[in-house]
Each structure stands twice: as C-alpha cells, then as structure tokens.
Amino acid sequence: MTVDLTADLGHGVLLPNPVLTASGCAANGKELHRLDDIAKIGAFVTKSVKRDPQSGRGTPRMAETPSGMLNSIGLQGPGIHAFVEHDLPWLRSVGARAIVSIAGESSAEFAEVARALVAAPDFDATVAAIEVNISCPNVANRGLVYACDPASSAEVLRLVVPEVPRSTPLFAKLTPDVTDITVIAEAALSAGAQGLTMINTLLGIRIDTERMRPHLFGLTGGLSGPAIRPVAVRAIWQVYAAMRAGRIPTAPIIGVGGVRTGEDALELTLAGASAVQVGTAIFNDPLSPWRVARELGDLLHARGIPRYDDLVGVAHDH
C-alpha cells in the first residue's frame, strides 16, 4: 500500500506532505538546507518578516524550561525588501514551497509587507500561502497582541486581504493566551482569513534565581515545545468543533505546538489540523521536519490508512 500524504490547504493549494516548519524555528531555509533538502519539506514557513530590518532584543533571548523553552527574539530579521531580494530567490532556486509569515507593528504595516511580497518576481513561483502572524504586539493598542482582541485581529486581515490574490490563501496565526480562542478565530475568518494557524507560543516568564531578576532581557518570552502540546491540541479541537457545529466559518487549520514525532503530528491532525508545523523540536533534532513526515507515513502505512487527508478531525467522530 502506498500512503497518500497530500495535505490540502484549500484554494487549490496541495502540499506533497503535511509536515511544515514553524515560523521562526527554521530561519529562511539556507541553514537547514545544510542538513537536508528543504524542497522535500511539505512547505517551508519563513521567519515572520516586518517592513524594516529588525535587530531583535538583547540577550538572554531564551531559557530552557521543562520539555520546552521560552524565547524572546523580538522578530530579528532583514525586513521585507531584503527578504524579497535575497531569501525568496534563494528559496525558489532550491525548489522550496514557501509559506511566508508576515508581521507588523500596525495593521497598515502588515498590508505594506503583504504588498511588497506579492509584488516580488518570485512570488507566484515560490509562495504557496501567507501566514499572518497576528500573535505579535500592536503598538497602537498599548502593545497588546493583535490576536488577543477580535477587533484588532479583524482589522489586520481586512487590510491584508485586498493586497493578496485569492489563490494564495491567508492563514491567521493565533495565540492561545485568550479566554476563548473561537472568538478570535471567527473574527479572523470573517475578516477574510482563508485558514488559521494554531498555536503561537504561550506567554511565560523565567526568573534567574541566582541574580534574582528576570532571566530574559525582554522580561517575557514565548513558551514552546512538547510541554505545550496539550494546549495546542485543545485549541485546534475547540476551533474545529466550532466549525463543525456551524458556529464559525469552516476553513483549514494548520496545527503547531510541541510536535516532535509522527505520532504527535497525527494527534494534531485527528483534532482537526490539515497540516502540521514542527518548531522547537528542530532545535533538538534539526532533521525533525523530514523525520516527522517519514514517521507519519510509516504510522499510516502500519495502520492501513491510505490517505492522510481522511484523518483530519476524525477524533471528533468517535
């Protein structure tokens, strides 16, 4: 039996396998390509890019935590113009499918970044989808994360949607740090997002008990890794269930949070994810995006399941 791992992200976007990198955990491709061919990854999700170059925060930028880590990078990156000039052509040159993650300090900046990206010569050939990282701070709204507020979330999407051809689906990336994630999901989808990515990191703090001060230079950090997988599965479950119940518009979900093995990827899929990203696990095993896809295929094969896509959300039926 051959297993068909095709992942369907909607709007005609089919990926050869459902295992993607997570934004910010694989840079923009060159570094991971030193380990294996990134064109073989379902899709390569790039580090969230803003308009201008970003230095990011001071260090320490990370703290290891039990089965996870905190990070406080501050979206260090080249800015969209350098990205379009250097990174996108390189991704194209190796034949990678890219999902480009965009960010901004204002909804207008998101739109500006999207516009510059869509205008890039390599856009059509390389960019399968755009991930709108609304889990970042909205400077206009006291630094509150967009995705903590339905109105701010919707506003970003409303400004980005007109900039992007409909054949390139927009995935809004949500934070789990909210009282009801289905409210934010609805706001983003109603404003034109064609899919959701869940979850971004959880807000956390680590205290340096020797120096008796916050360990991270930026005080708070984002908690990621296997430690948070139960929260990711819950968020995906809740939003998928709301879609099934007709309470919010139906759209594909990309699952992310603590995936380390093929079985973990299957778990998120059964909860409702149409594809799955691998983030922090890359730091433990840089070959994990490839390995997880292989393990997932092997699992399906061993259980006699011919098509990955048939498994999406199946745990809701049992």
Next chain:
Amino acid sequence: MTVDLTADLGHGVLLPNPVLTASGCAANGKELHRLDDIAKIGAFVTKSVKRDPQSGRGTPRMAETPSGMLNSIGLQGPGIHAFVEHDLPWLRSVGARAIVSIAGESSAEFAEVARALVAAPDFDATVAAIEVNISCPNVANRGLVYACDPASSAEVLRLVVPEVPRSTPLFAKLTPDVTDITVIAEAALSAGAQGLTMINTLLGIRIDTERMRPHLFGLTGGLSGPAIRPVAVRAIWQVYAAMRAGRIPTAPIIGVGGVRTGEDALELTLAGASAVQVGTAIFNDPLSPWRVARELGDLLHARGIPRYDDLVGVAHDH
C-alpha cells in the same frame, strides 16, 4: 545563621514555612501522612469540596504529557458534611494547619459550603485560610469557568465573604486561561478576596492516536506540572506588578504551578508569591512538600539570606 522561613498570608496568618500542598494533589491528608508528618508542612491545602458527595468523572482521568500531566477528576469527594465530620477532625488530631479549598456549581453553593465549614467544631483550631476554587465550571453560565469572567468571579466572592470571619483570609484561586489575569484578580479582590492563589491548571486535550478518540473520558483536562511553571511565574509576575503599580488592590499571592524543587519555589517567590504550593510533583515524589521546604531553607542559608519573607517579589526591583 538560622533562616526564618515564616510565611505571612496576611490577617495575622503566619505559617512556619511557605511550602504548602496544592489542592487535589494531596487528598485530605491521611494518605500523605503515611510518608511523613503533615503537621510539618507549611499548610495542608485540601481537595476542593462541594456540597454533596461527588463521584467524579469516568476514566481515563489522566494522561501523562511531557514534563506534566492532564487530569480530569471532576472534583470527586465526600461533600462538605462528610468532610467536616471526618476529615477536619482528623486534620486537627494530627495538628495540621489546613487551608480548605471549596467549590460549587453555583455561587450560592460556594456560600453554602463556606457556611457549613465555618460552623464546624474544628474550624477555628484547624483552618488557617479558605481557598475559593473559582477555576471550576459555573453551571448557570453554560459551564464557563467562574474565573474566566470577572463578574462571575466577583459574585462568588461577594456571597462567600459574609459567611467567613475576617480572621480567616479568603484566597481566590485563578485560572491562567484568560486574556488578562489582572482583570480577574481585580474583580476577586474588589469583591472581598483577601488573597489570590495562582495558577490552576491550563485547559488541554490529549488524543489517543491508536483509538483515534479523545484520551480522557471527560474530553478536556487540566495541564499541570513543571511544563507550566513559566506560565505560573508570568501570572504571578503580572498580578504582583499590577499591585505594585497600584492598578489593583494589594494582597498576598500564593504561587502554584510546576514547583518541584526549592529553587522553583524561590522562583515563584521572587516573582511575587508569599507562599508556594506543590502539586503534581507529589506524584513524582510524595515527599516533595517536605523536601522543597528543606531545599528552600538550604538555598537561603547558602546565600546568607536570613528571612524568606524579604524575598517576596524581589525580582521586580532588579
């Protein structure tokens, strides 16, 4: 140098050391007393008790997760009348200081439980404080957890406060599953809570990938253990910072979430906790409540710090 580990919970409640058990992780004392003397624990926090006996949920009631676990017990317990008749006298007989955790499906039930508790003959001698577990579902409000909503949180406190003498402080126990925990903290404190316990578990789901269905009988569970410690530290930090800034009333915080060692206890203290509970770590090491207190004392001794209470919130100054 002798280290003074006294923990100050306000309203004259001083504990000989700041390490407590976490509600639901140590039952009502008898079982742990088979390992060591529970009278030596800073205070023994009992399993949340409702009015009537509770069977709890079906099983599986737990799933192990990376550096943590999910539980879905459903507040199994004897009900407040049996508690007052059997458990409280036993706690008194061994000389334990108890903090009794109460719960209810309606705010009226909380008040009823508090009333029955305060009326108990052993109340004055044994109960140092009451923990109001508002991180449980409010049946009247679509099963939404009280502590997810400021108004519901306040209502519970408003009904419980008149039932309890002011010399027995009320600690409202908050869930981290909210967009802004300082809003809930303010609601509980303004309604008369004299302290806060943070955090209860995070909502999570685990899928059984073999059977392709939710693993827990009750679908969702609460995530606990070292995995969530960075979230607990963050919640304590945010609320303590809001108190320092005068944005919400000042009151003692009892920290809980992922504490396993003396250093972990110190971390929560430096973030703002006046005492610390040990929960899931008990399942790994049933002697941990005693061990953590010892390790904390040793740490302070090694660093030449004479008084535990001087360390509360100190990381905010650096």
Next chain:
Amino acid sequence: MTTTAGDRVHSVRAEVIAAAAAGDYRHLVFLAPEIAAAARPGQFVALAVGGDTSGLLLRRSFSIHRVDPGTGTVEIVVADAGPGTRWITRLVAGEAVEVLGPLGVPFPVPDEPTPCVLLGGGYGSAPMFWLAKVLQDKGCHVDLVLGAATQDRLFGADLADRVPLTVTTDDGSAGITGRVTDPLSDLLRTSGATLAYACGPMPMLRAVTQVCRPLGVSAYVAVEESMACGIGVCMTCVLPVVGADGVTRMSRSCVEGPTFDGARVRWEAIADGRVAVPGDCLGSPASLAALNHAAAQGSSR
C-alpha cells in the same frame, strides 16, 4: 483478613542487584529492605522513571513478584509497554532507582486451610508464586493456572515447582491452546476450591469473576488501572466498586485495591479502555440530579 492501608509507605533509592531477561519481560531485583520487610502478595511498588533529566513525571506501578526480608530484596517483572517501562528494562545491576512501596491492599489470605485456584495472565503471573507459597504455608491446597498470548509472554512456568500447574497460550505455543480461564471451572470442581485469585488484564479478571460467581467461589482480583500517584492522593485510578453497605463508589485501586473481591466490581461499567460512572454510584451526576429533584419536590410540598 486484614489490610495495610494505614501502614507506612517507604520512599527509597534502591540499588538494582540483578536484571535479566525472562521471555519478553525483564526480571529486576533491587535492594529495598524496608519494603521487603513489610510487603505482602498482591501489593505493588511504584518506580520513578527517566532519571534526573526525565520529562516523564509519573511513577510506573509493578506488582511485587516476591520479596526476601532476609536479604532485603524486592523483585518485579516488567514488560516493555512504552517509554517508562522501556527505561526500566534498560536498568542494569549497580544502577539506582527511586521506589515507593509497599502500596495497596494485599490479597486477603484465609485464616483456615482452604483449597484455592490462582490465575496469572501475562506478567500478571508475577505475584502468584509468592501468593501460592504464603497460602501453602497456611495449609491451603493451591492449583495454579498461567496463561499468555504466546510462550514468550508467559512468565514463571519454571518457578511453579511446588504447585500443580496448568498452562494456556492463545496461540498454543505452550500448554493448552486457549484462555487462562478455560480450565478454571474444571479445576474448581476437581479441587473443590472456594477461593480464586487472579492477576492479569481486565477482561480476564472479569471472566474469572463470571466463572466463579455462579459456583459460589470467591474471586479476588488484582486490577490494573492507570495511576498517577499510587498512594491515594490523585483520584485517577478509580473504578466502581460496591461497598459493604451496598453502595457503589468510585474506589481508588491504589489504596482500596489493587486487590478487590471480583463480585463487588461493577464490570459492566468497564469497557473498551474506559470506565463509566454507574448511574447509581454515590455522587454520580444522575444520583445528584435525583437528589436535587427530590429536594425540590420536598420543598414544594
């Protein structure tokens, strides 16, 4: 018949004295004199897994295979069932492991000589040889039935030197082809046993109870429920058991069990890896609703 529910629980760092393969299992001997001195057949120990850097917090439970109070050794038999047990099966002599015990209520042993049948399924055989010895020392006649899926998953057939032994395997690779319960009725009849003891998978324990009950034979079973703490504080390991007062309660198998009178277990609530709360269980949602309904009726009168 007494229990040890109130006795001291020891938490010790124990040295592994010996570790060897036994068919598909690993047979482990470690030094834990306090536990060896206090334990009785049917009790279990809980081992921490993964060492200092472990991401697995919860302990793993194992029936005590046997103890030697003289040498202070405790023995267990471990199947590689997942990451925790895999870590344990890799322990070698000289290493140390955190052990908690003795835990749970032992098998009740009759005060008078009584003919008994003992049944072990898979690694569930582990405690049966020690139990057999204790029963024989009391003058009981003991018949032993060991069963497993395959010969490799049969534990201890070589240890039953002083006990009449029947072996079954599902695939016929050893002994009689069939279930461990198949020879039970005949054995009960021929031996005149009025007591049965069983340890193994839930369906087997249920079947043993079902065979014994109509014959008036008491069946004591050691159940295996998923446990987080092993010491009675977490409430994860429950199953519905009928008390002496006739009331069903969700009982903790770690402190009220793992040995139960099979006739008191509400087997019909246990299926497909799940245990439901029977409607008539103390404090069940159904019974509370009825209670509230009655209260409402009362107050409206």
Next chain:
Amino acid sequence: MTTTAGDRVHSVRAEVIAAAAAGDYRHLVFLAPEIAAAARPGQFVALAVGGDTSGLLLRRSFSIHRVDPGTGTVEIVVADAGPGTRWITRLVAGEAVEVLGPLGVPFPVPDEPTPCVLLGGGYGSAPMFWLAKVLQDKGCHVDLVLGAATQDRLFGADLADRVPLTVTTDDGSAGITGRVTDPLSDLLRTSGATLAYACGPMPMLRAVTQVCRPLGVSAYVAVEESMACGIGVCMTCVLPVVGADGVTRMSRSCVEGPTFDGARVRWEAIADGRVAVPGDCLGSPASLAALNHAAAQGSSR
C-alpha cells in the same frame, strides 16, 4: 582565511569510545567520522542530553578539543555546569549520544608563517592544542597561555609538549598567580606575535582584545553565548558585531561565530550576563525611530 558556513552539517548517533576525568572536567572521545573528517579548530559540536525520556530539549555546545580523521574520533572536554552537562559527564564508553557538527566558523589560520599567542581559560583551553598544531604545521611560532581559577580547572597543561607554555591560576595553585591575560603583553612583545587566539569566558576575551588592539595585534576570540539550536535558525545566540561595511548587526555566534575578530565585537554592550542592542545597531529600536523620524521629516518637506 575561509569559512565553512555553507558546508554540510552532520547529525549522527555517536558511540562513546572513552570517557575519563581530567581535573574538574570530563574528557570524552566519541566516534563520528563525518565530523572528524570535516572539522577545524574553533568549531564546535552540539550534543542532545538526557536520552529518550529527556525533559531537556536543547542541545549543549562544546568546542571540539581535537579530531582524528584517521580513526574518526572527536574529542570534547566538559565541565559539570548544570543538568545537561552533568548527564554528559556520566556517559561511559559504549553508550551513544546524538552529536551535531561540525558547527560554526573555525579560527582563521594565516596563509603565511606568523608568530601567534594562544590563550585558553578554563575548559576554553580545549581547542588550543589542536589549533597550535595546525598553526605550527603552517610554520607559525606559537606561544600558549593557559589559565584557570584553580589547578583543577586548568585543562591540558600536560598536553602542551611541543609548545612554549605559560600557566596562570587565580589562586596560585599552579603557575603564575593571576589572570590568563597578565603575561600577554610581554609575550606579544617578546615573540613579536601579530596574531592572538583566545577561548574562554567573555571578560577574558574582552581583556585579550583590549591588550592586543593598541599593539596592532589581531585577536580572534571564540565566544560562548547561550544557544538553543547551534545551527543558525533560532536567533538566540546573538551579539553585536561590526561588519566589513562598518554596520553593527546582532550576529549569530553559532554560524557567524563562535570565532570573531575581537576588534569587531561591541564589548561595551556585553555586561553582567546580558547583551544589550547598541543604539546604532542595524534595525535597533533607536535606529528605526530615527529612520521613521527622518521619513516623517522628508514627507513633511
């Protein structure tokens, strides 16, 4: 002087061939032929810690002490600094460990024979003997200075058989009492060295740079920043470095370092376990504010 930033990184499961104490450190030899074949002095490897059940996700980085492409062995020297390194120091021959490498940019080696001074602080000595050999093979004169807090934390004094050696300890338990940088100026003058190489704690690297700079000596330093990935994808290991274009960037020490030209490192931003972003750094909040201000001015004209 070339770099290997674009070369292949190998992820291998390596067998530990030997493990032995070396003062306060542990000296580990493992078999990783792909890494041994490709590595050069100044590069490092990253080891996964804790085994299958580990709750520690991140790899730990170690300078390569030396390699033998013939036998395929790679060697590191490990200080027990926390749970991850403790796990590594307990590895014994025969066990396996996940190793990633070779990582980072090696020390640049001059094409012409050039007198050099090499400085190692604590376990920072580890790569210096191999570097010394590579330099000597190029015909360079090499002086070596090893320093540590105490004799037990001095690594490799016995390995410097073919290199003139100066030893310092803070407490005087071996060699000269003082810092590893104390003898540096004299050595540079007497040897006429125009190149220095250093590996050790940040304050030492800064001091080496400060001694070398006024003397016109190039100082290459191997920094040690906290790393989550080791391969350039996470952006945690940055420090401010001035580029060839004169612009300061937050540079990843795992792929753009760990070896840097000391003169290009913005040491003043590094203090007390923290690294601040200099105001003139590319994309710093300050520079972006200035940019926006200029843009606003421009548009208002």
